[in-house]
Amino acid sequence: MTFKSKTKYTWEGWKSRGQEPLVFSVEHPRELMGAHAKLIDNKLDEAEKIECCIYSPRVTSTSTPFGLKVKESSCGLCATDNRFIVSRDWHTTDLKTGVNSIQFDDILYFNIGKALLLGWFSINYQRNGQEAQESILFGSIGKHHFEKAIRSYKEYSLANDLDKETFSPGSFIYKIENKIHAEYLKTLLAHGERCFSTFSCQYLWQKMIKESSFFGKKKTVSPMSQATFLLTNKALLLARDSLGGGIDTGVELQNIPIDKIKAVSCTEENLDGHILRRLKLMLAEDICVVEMPLVTDEDCINNLLNFLGYFSSIKSV
Numbered sequence: 178m179t180f181k182s183k184t185k186y187t188w189e190g191w192k193s194r195g196q197e198p199l200v201f202s203v204e205h206p207r208e209l210m211g212a213h214a215k216l217i218d219n220k221l222d223e224a225e226k227i228e229c230c231i232y233s234p235r236v237t238s239t240s241t242p243f244g245l246k247v248k249e250s251s252c253g254l255c256a257t258d259n260r261f262i263v264s265r266d267w268h269t270t271d272l273k274t275g276v277n278s279i280q281f282d283d284i285l286y287f288n289i290g291k292a293l294l295l296g297w298f299s300i301n302y303q304r305n306g307q308e309a310q311e312s313i314l315f316g317s318i319g320k321h322h323f324e325k326a327i328r329s330y331k332e333y334s335l336a337n338d339l340d341k342e343t344f345s346p347g348s349f350i351y352k353i354e355n356k357i358h359a360e361y362l363k364t365l366l367a368h369g370e371r372c373f374s375t376f377s378c379q380y381l382w383q384k385m386i387k388e389s390s391f392f393g394k395k396k397t398v399s400p401m402s403q404a405t406f407l408l409t410n411k412a413l414l415l416a417r418d419s420l421g422g423g424i425d426t427g428v429e430l431q432n433i434p435i436d437k438i439k440a441v442s443c444t445e446e447n448l449d450g451h452i453l454r455r456l457k458l459m460l461a462e463d464i465c466v467v468e469m470p471l472v473t474d475e476d477c478i479n480n481l482l483n484f485l486g487y488f489s490s491i492k493s494v
Contacts, residue, residue, distance in 0.1 A: 186214045195251030195268045197234040200319025206230050206255050206262075213253030216264035216276040226258040228329035231322045233315040235268065241297045242419035242427040243290060247312045254298075254313065256329040261300060263311050277311055281334070285437055285460045286467065287327050289365070291317045292419060292427030298323040301465070308465045324364040327432055331367035335436040337410045341484075343371035353377070358405040358416035361428050365414060373408045373484055378473030380404035380417045381453060399448055401472060408484050411435055413458075415469065433458065433467065441485050443478060454478050 186207050193211030203209060206217035209232045217230070231254040240246045253264040261284075264276045285301045285308065296317035301310050315323070346363060349372040353359035358377075366372075379401040402418040412432050419427030440459040445452055456469040456478065471478070 186218075188214065193251070193266075195235040195266060197232070197251075200231065200233045200315050200322050202322050202325075203230050203232065206253065209253045209264075210234075211251065212266045212274045213251070213264045216274060217253050217255045217262050220262050220276055220278060221255070221257070228256040228258065228332070229322070229325050230255045231319075231326065233313055233319065236295065236314050236316060238295050238314055241290065241295065241314070241429075242292050242421070243288075243429045245288070245297055245299060245312055245314075247297075247314050252313045252315075254323070254326060256326045258333060261311075261326070261330070263300075263313070279311060281330060284330070284434065285465050286431060286433040287330075288429060288431050289320070289323055289327065290427060290429030291320050293317065296320040296323070297429075298326070303461050303464050306464065308461075321364070327365055328367045331365075331370065331411050331432075331434075334411055334434050336369070336371075337435050341373065343373060343410060346370065346372055349375070353405055353407070355403055355405050355416070357428060358403075361416050361430055362405065362407050362414055365412075365430060365432055366409065367411065370412075371410045373410065374480055375405065375407045376473065376477040376480070377403065377405050378471045378477065380415075381448070381470035381472060382420060404471065406477075406481060408481060409435075413438065413485070431467075433460070437461070438485060441482060443482060448472075456481075 188210055197210060205227060207214050233252045235249050235251045239249055250265045250267045255262040259281055261279045266274045279300055279302050283302045285303060288299045290297055294317050296315045299310055299312040301308060346366045350359050350363050353375050354377045382400045384397050384399050400420050402420055404415060404417040407414040412434055415431040417429055437460045438458050442457045444455045451472045454471050456471060458467045460467060
């Protein structure tokens, strides 16, 4: 790509089909490919500080092992000191290009993950009393760019300093039993973020109906995967594996800002000889409930609830 525009938009005049080989970062939206340069630049305010700006070409995948579904498009993402601006080009005459602005105050949580060559990033947020989502699929080699975008947000998010002992990530992360989860979680910890607690558990997926191989009858199974919690002074983080065997079947991280957790409850039930504990987080009044079905030790859940009790009203059910 040797073309250089004489206008303020670096690639104006370059016909982008959204099939560039890599995700990449630039210093200003005007350096983005295709329609994204003008879409984001026109949305920026003069006083805004740009933290990071990403171009993500389209990929052929439209879904992830964790259930996220997205239509194929190229995307631009700009993180400023108060919001995310996301542009989208479908590269078809049937759909118009679009741009979306998400204020930091409206964000509920982030998801980011990787499985083989596929990566994904999503923001769940509130708008007009409803929960909405903005999602991007990309080549997994570009995952570190989106990790930086989450860390940029966390630099401006509320830190909760408790009258309890905290630990720096460097001295704490080694306590995490699952070393793959530890490496993933470490990438989302922002400068100055402090750790409180961590534990490993099993994460219950939605029950599935399978055919019995012997009698030909249907039976219900409850598949589980490994999961790890990490609680910091800025976020509750959950790392979980996808289902299926093999190497690198997929890991997804969920980052829930501590200041967005309004209420917490926990219920228990017996499931195939295991005690299943459903941790429910209310993130906004009548808008968002995040449910986490876990098989874990009661002490681990109680420890987590005790910490979260400093940030929200705990409901025992």
